[in-house]
Amino acid sequence: MSDTIFALATARGRAGVAVVRVSGPLALEAAAALGITGLRPRCASLRKLMAKGEVLDTGLVLYFEAGASFTGEPVVEFQIHGGEAVVSALLKFLESVPGLRLAQAGEFTRRALENGVLDLTQVEALADLIDAETEAQRRQAQRVLSGAIGVKAARWRADLIRAAALIEATIDFADEEVPVDVTSDVREIVLRLCEEFREEIDNSRGAERVRAGFEVAIIGAPNAGKSSLLNALVGREAAITSPVAGTTRDIIEVRMDLGGLPVTFVDTAGLRQTDDEVERIGVARARERAELADVRLLVLAPDETPDVQMNADIVVWSRADLSPRPGAVSSKTGEGLALLVETIRHRLEGQVSGSGVLIRERHRSALALARVSMESALELLYADYVPLELVAAELRSSTQAVDLLVGKIGVETLLDEIFSSFCIGK
Numbered sequence: 001m002s003d004t005i006f007a008l009a010t011a012r013g014r015a016g017v018a019v020v021r022v023s024g025p026l027a028l029e030a031a032a033a034l035g036i037t038g039l040r041p042r043c044a045s046l047r048k049l050m051a052k053g054e055v056l057d058t059g060l061v062l063y064f065e066a067g068a069s070f071t072g073e074p075v076v077e078f079q080i081h082g083g084e085a086v087v088s089a090l091l092k093f094l095e096s097v098p099g100l101r102l103a104q105a106g107e108f109t110r111r112a113l114e115n116g117v118l119d120l121t122q123v124e125a126l127a128d129l130i131d132a133e134t135e136a137q138r139r140q141a142q143r144v145l146s147g148a149i150g151v152k153a154a155r156w157r158a159d160l161i162r163a164a165a166l167i168e169a170t171i172d173f174a175d176e177e178v179p180v181d182v183t184s185d186v187r188e189i190v191l192r193l194c195e196e197f198r199e200e201i202d203n204s205r206g207a208e209r210v211r212a213g214f215e216v217a218i219i220g221a222p223n224a225g226k227s228s229l230l231n232a233l234v235g236r237e238a239a240i241t242s243p244v245a246g247t248t249r250d251i252i253e254v255r256m257d258l259g260g261l262p263v264t265f266v267d268t269a270g271l272r273q274t275d276d277e278v279e280r281i282g283v284a285r286a287r288e289r290a291e292l293a294d295v296r297l298l299v300l301a302p303d304e305t306p307d308v309q310m311n312a313d314i315v316v317w318s319r320a321d322l323s324p325r326p327g328a329v330s331s332k333t334g335e336g337l338a339l340l341v342e343t344i345r346h347r348l349e350g351q352v353s354g355s356g357v358l359i360r361e362r363h364r365s366a367l368a369l370a371r372v373s374m375e376s377a378l379e380l381l382y383a384d385y386v387p388l389e390l391v392a393a394e395l396r397s398s399t400q401a402v403d404l405l406v407g408k409i410g411v412e413t414l415l416d417e418i419f420s421s422f423c424i425g426k
């Protein structure tokens with residue numbers, strides 16, 4: 001019997017309400033120790049929490065029975081006043097209840113995984129949902145948390161098992177006069193799955209970008225107006241600006257929500273040959289970050305022309321207030337900025353192909369693994385003599401790779417790493 005855990009599920013600190021969660025076989029006993037009995041599943045009731053004959057607090061108490069709770073175990077939730085002393089008093093009391101212990105980071109969610117309430121892709125999506133800073137990230141995490149991948153994986157698994165069953169059946173009939181030829185049916189299944197996996201992997205690359213965020217490097221010659229543009233885009237004096245060429249040396253990064261997309265603007269040193277040792281390091285770093293960025297935004301002074309060497313994705317002239325030209329921006333007056341932001345967003349959205357359901361690198365490798373096995377199964381299926389046992393073996397490895405994707409197998413090594421990134425109480 002797993003022990004019963006408890007923890008504060010809401011953020012620490014003064015708040016209107018705090019939620020303390022208890023999960024495990026002794027959840028109702030924990031409530032009874034506070035003088036609370038007769039809880040009906042899924043009904044919140046206002047109760048006095050009594051400790052040592054005194055009212056510890058008055059709060060809403062919720063009970064979820066095993067098999068119908070977030071963790072799959074009996075869960076009791078105390079929704080109490082969010083004061084530091086109230087929360088500490090309740091946590092201290094729960095610690096004194098025999099059989100209860102403080103939960104480790106992510107342990108509630110780990111139990112939801114162990115009890116099959118969530119699959120591994122949903123666990124990771126839960127972390128992404130909590131980490132989401134922008135609308136695009138929230139939507140993306142929500143899609144996976146709702147089980148989008150798990151549903152697909154279940155269908156893929158069923159198809160692979162059906163294909164393997166057809167092959168195994170043929171092997172069993174092998175000594176019959178006329179073995180049933182199922183290879184065309186199996187080929188059709190495997191071909192379709194290979195195409196689906198390829199599409200899934202491609203789509204998820206874009207989704208991964210939304211999760212991790214995009215980088216837009218602001219590049220150009222010294223004094224082009226790069227830092228002024230950064231400040232105008234982020235709405236604060238994030239970078240020093242001055243009429244002196246070579247003002248910016250270090251990389252300046254500012255993360256912002258650009259219409260729902262997580263974007264980090266990277267201001268850089270003006271690109272030029274220089275004898276100044278420090279500036280030369282700055283220029284080298286500028287080139288490096290420009291190379292790595294998702295979008296290179298080249299800023300030109302009014303009298304400059306774009307240098308193709310800059311490999312820019314978007315070119316914009318500065319100082320529109322001093323020398324108006326179509327598409328130019330002014331960091332002083334804000335002219336042209338809205339159009340520039342829209343251009344940047346449009347460019348970045350183009351990198352999030354399709355309805356990219358987030359599949360993390362680990363998932364992508366599981367899918368890639370499954371695809372490798374299926375492709376070798378296909379090769380065998382197109383051979384003149386079809387070694388059915390080998391085909392069956394390849395299909396079994398594909399099935400295992402799909403199980404890896406949803407965490408049915410091979411997760412032990414991963415779990416500690418995944419749950420250590422969760423907060424306590426989650």
Ligand SMILES: Nc1nc2c(c(=O)[nH]1)N(C=O)[C@@H](CNc1ccc(C(=O)N[C@@H](CCC(=O)O)C(=O)O)cc1)CN2
Pocket residue numbers: 019042064067068069070077
């Ligand atoms: N107060 C509170 N709010 C919360 C959570 C929580 O644990 N407590 N959550 C924690 O992350 C999220 C909601 N996730 C939850 C998911 C499933 C169940 C649950 O009990 N499911 C049961 C019964 C559902 C029902 O009553 O219809 C089930 O799935 O069978 C509860 C919370 C966000 N908000």
Ligand SMILES: Nc1nc2c(ncn2[C@@H]2O[C@H](COP(=O)(O)OP(=O)(O)OP(=O)(O)O)[C@@H](O)[C@H]2O)c(=O)[nH]1
Pocket residue numbers: 220221222223224225226227228229240241242243244245246247248249268269270271318319320321322329330331332333
């Ligand atoms: N009027 C006007 N002045 C601008 C505009 N953008 C930049 N400036 C001025 O041009 C000078 C250089 O601007 P910065 O933003 O420091 O240029 P930079 O490209 O970051 O320069 P380095 O860091 O040296 O590479 C500053 O004096 C700015 O105030 C603009 O849109 N309009």
Ligand SMILES: [Mg+2]
Pocket residue numbers: 226227228239240241247248267268269270
């Ligand atoms: Mg600068």
